Amino acid sequence: MLERLLHNRTAMITLGIVLLTGLAGIFAPVLAPNDPYRTDILNKFAGFTAQYPLGTDNLGGASCRE
Secondary structure (H helix, E strand, O other), rough: HHHHHHOOOHHHHHHHHHHHHHHHHOOHHOOOOOOOOOOOOOOOOOOOOOOOOOOOOOOOOOOOOO
């Protein structure tokens, strides 16, 4: 049965997507360390920085694109 699963391309792609989603959930604090609810109005629309790789939004928080 495992042999059949390994040769099924659709099943392997689906398994890869499920595993990547699980890993993203496990490592979520590392991948997105900024609090999305924290606001800093003086830091609104800031450009790219090490803390905010995608910049900040209109409330100065982590960009919603992150």
